Amino acid sequence: MAIAPVRRPALLGGGFSTDDDGLLDDWVLTHARTPRPRVCFLPTASGDAPAYVERFRAAFQSRTDCESSVLPLFRREFDDAALRAFLLAQDVVYVGGGNTANLLAVWRTHGVDQLLREAYDRGTLLCGISAGANCWAQGSHTDSFGPLTFLQDGLDLLPGSVCPHYDSEPGRRPSYGSAVASGQLPPGWAVDDGAGALFTDGRCARGGSDPDSRCTAAPGGAGRAGRGCRACAAVPPAHGPLRRISRGPGLMCLGALAHSRPRTHVSPATEHSVPHGSASAGHATQRSCRALPRRGRAAPFTEKL
Structure with missing residues (x-):
């Protein structure tokens, strides 16, 4: 009996366009399905900005651990059949930042949205930064x-x-929290710059080797032992946390590997931070939930760190 491919999107808070260390890009490639993956950059959200394309090429063309390419849509080169064949041949689709609303509109005009769904179902790793992270979800927080x-x-x-x-x-935290609290957006994932998270079939998947990169349960939440707690994604050293935003009290908390940052615990009802010693490279920043107000009520939804 054939084994169904694992379906995986990854949310990035950095990469070649913002970071000089290349750690997030390395991390993405380690989760590809082949040792030397084909990586396609989609710069659609930026209008296929030439400078953005060149930055991708500068970061990836010299790598020996992947085969890179760029798919422009504003000056499209492939017919429908060739476009489908090209996208389905990729092991990683890496989507750049820009305007989320425009990105989705252009993809739908060219049928790329359906092709990406097909690639996803076949096991292609879909990832991206900013608009390139927003696009995979049901909704997003945007300045489109x-x-x-x-x-x-x-x-x-x-x-x-x-x-x-x-x-x-500035403004991201209260604006996104308000949108989730009011029901304008479903609960979701807040990504710090420098963070990364891999999802497997809709669940945040644990990876890496650091035993401290684990999730912690909020009191009374669904993340308690025996209640289906989901492990956090491993993030490269020096990269920050992923946060779970929910309207309900206490679901789970996500740890993220950090470099030379203090390990902290934040109590569920306050923003008071208590150091638990220093974390060296490769150790984890682990935090519990932080309660935020909604519609004047105390802690009706929580921010997970």
């Missing part, structure tokens, strides 16, 4: 329309919503 707002649209390959740049852009 100018001010920060919510977008109730996406490819729906990843349950819930996504918010990129959670720790670096």
